[in-house]
Amino acid sequence: MSQSDSRGDAPVRRGTMIVGATVRTLGAWPSGWRYPGAHRHPSDDPRALRSLALTAEAAGLHFLYFGDWLATGPEFEQTDPYLLARIEPLAAISFLSAVTDRIGLIATVSSAHSEPYSTARASASIDLLSNGRAGLSISSGAEPRSAANFGRTSVHPDEDRIEAAGEFIEILCGLWDSWEDDAFVADAATGHLIDQEGVHQLGYVGRHFSSAGPLNVVRPPQGHPIVSVVGSAPSARALAARQADISFLAPMSLAEAVDFYRATKEQARDLGRDPAHFLLVTPILPIVAETREKAWRIYDDLVDLVPVETAAGVDNGVTLPANRTIRRLAGLLGVSLNGVIIDEAVPPKIAARFSPLGTELVALVTSRSGRTVGGYRPVTYRHLLVAHAVAAPVLVGSGVDVADYMESWFLASATDGFTILSAYLGGQFESFTALVVPELKRRGVFPENYAGATLRENLGLPRPANTLTPGAFGIESSRSLRYR
Template sequence: MTTDSGRNRTLHLGYMYWSNGTHPAGWRLPEAVHDRGFDGRYIAELAQLAERGKFDFFFFGDRLATGPEYQYTNTSVLSRIEPFTAAAYIATLTTRIGLVVTANPTYYEPFNLARLTASLDHISAGRASWNIVTGADGRAADNYTRTEHGDATARYDRADEFVGLVRRLWDSWEDDAFIRNPETGEFVDGEKIHRVDHEGRTFRVRGPLNVARPPQGHPVILHAGTSDRSRDLGARDADVLFAAAATIEQGKRYSDDIRRRAAEFGRNPADVAILPGLTPIVAATRQQARDRYDRLNALIVLDDDIRFGGQDPAVWSPDSPPPPREAQGRGLRNLGALSQRVGVDLTGAEPADPIDAATADRLNPAGRGLLAAARARTGRSVGGTRPLTVLDLLYTHIVGGHVVVGDPVDIADYIQAWFDAGASDGFNIQSAYLTEQLETFVASVIPELQRRGLFRRDYEGTTLRAHLGLDRPANHWAPADTTSGGR
């Protein structure tokens, strides 16, 4: 498939590392690995496995605040390894796969971030990437001697200035600044090392950076977000965007909007890859995959008070805002929370009760979306011989995100449908639990995608920019060779 610019489209796949997987109860499976999240050798084994599968990149997320309530929502974010440290270690044990680190401009200085990312790019020989997040969890401010986290406008204003300044710092050394002439004693050409002399709204930075220009020129930039400011930041500055779309229609609208914005910023829209997150639950047969999904859900810890989560029933009124997940812990795993989301009072139902047609017809758009997701994941249906139950709907409410359940062909069909529709350029793959699900994906889904001619059989380049088909950017001080480190 080609783009409007005539470029051949290539499917891209990232792998996002969650130490315990994405399913809230995945770690409870007897076969799941749940105690090696800080074991560098184990993390390296996962990265090597993803590299054998020819993934574009291995992704480290981050969060700057935590609390015990995360044991009920996502144990992987309860306690997690620092991304730059882990990525630098993994770089020494891999050779091709890109390494994505997450860093929030609100809690970094541009000089430090430019130095860290440039250093990682050198250590990895051109495989580094920075995932920009602005963070919605205000508790992070309490860990950084801040009086406040700042509203979204303030955080994006800071990020906008931050990203441009980091790029200038990366460029403060020209590619041929080093002379290293033993005979003359000249080590560098001082005329090719530049101050940035930035005086902005938030930052004052003199420069130059104390790290040579990265091998990729600019490490690849990633970003995720759905707000208008986030889309502008991504369309202007990011090479890869993560989308929260749950359907092909949503994905197509998001992709079209980002590419329109990218063109308005003077960019080639084809240079921006859209990769939604995806958790495939895969097994040798479709029914085995569905059984595995049911087995995972049966391990979810529900609220002791299944109807109201031990709270005043008024909390779950349609007119009341949902309690914040960070404050409630297990208080969201009940029929009241489900009722508030789907627009129909299910607090009087039993979890095993089938969803009847009359109830299904009364669901709001969010409820209909949950119903469709539950049907696709379980194979059960309203009014069918295998009826969809209230509990199925509750599990789907709890197990959020983008989940697809099936055999290797089902998963490949799903990925291809999004790709062919232009709703995505691939996916950021996540495992419901480790390690078996990553092993199965690499052993069965990757070969199916390769058989269809959708995905690479081997890496063609050595840098992440090369994997993504991106040219190496010229240094704004002096045009560089755009073929070095790019395609």
């Protein structure tokens, strides 16, 4: 974990960054599965997951993070293929706990469509089976198709769902604390298996959830498995600052990241928490190779694999999202594109008439591909359209380039670390671990080895005291458990 001190306006960062990986077996790039050698069939996910986990653990990454979406539909084929079919996250981390030894495993659970007791039981069990490497990401999001899959006809307002997620986390922590660490005495001489005073009823009654407890699993090795919350919205950031160990944030720029970091850490401090014990982690999608030029070529290949309209009104046999048409691109650029073929180079005289958004897209394409308007590697209309259509935190370059970016954000106190999205499995993740991780270690901003046995220890987070032990509320806590 890392800490920062402020000396005037220049933060001085100490420690090492957190680096994990977000698992999307069909790739985080919309058509990454089409890349030669890429993993492309969900029925082979067990093999792909095992390979990914062992590679990540050998590199010393802190965790694997499994997001989730509780619905599916054919339209995801072109936009988010990893959402079409996936292994349930708790099942995935349970499987991987048996094939790994050190890396943390974080599964997403929906507070809108799950019960706290069963979630507490499953996560405590996985923490026990993995020797303290489990984590949960609590999703408060909901949408009509997911709700319909659970027999619900409406979606609750954001405010209610955030409040419900807060109750969900409170119950999890209370149930994990049902048993004190030394409640099982196993005294064969006296016949006492447990110290009954070390077993606690929870008796939680909230507006959204209730649970009597105790849990029928011993207290997890970590005390509480890691709890994380995803989202940059103010309500999600507030929930994370109040009750999570990790906040996964996706800022749009370095300046916004610094603002989020300072504000969210301050929220945690105002709630009585030690900001050093609350981590902010940012997603990036690195496309990396031995040289910048090779990375540019991989990016160009990935751009070519994204189906887009090749000429106005031409049907290429694929149902395209609305943001992949030449008409949409013309609206963004603020110029007429009548008669344009998508792979044509953008003429300088046309680029000079682009709208401010069009000029931003040109700069984005240049940063990702090294292409310039009028250059020997010119900007094409396809590159502009794909840069608009693929809303991902893409970073293209050599191992040194990617390490420079990560180190600059870390040293600027914009984040405590990163979760890595891979454009496709089968090459890009291996390139990241082979080219970027050693460079980060060489610079001393990423640990050489795992610091401890548990995920908490490796993240530099303390093991929580038991919230149900008499007098426990003297500990650092922002929770106000509702008991009968």
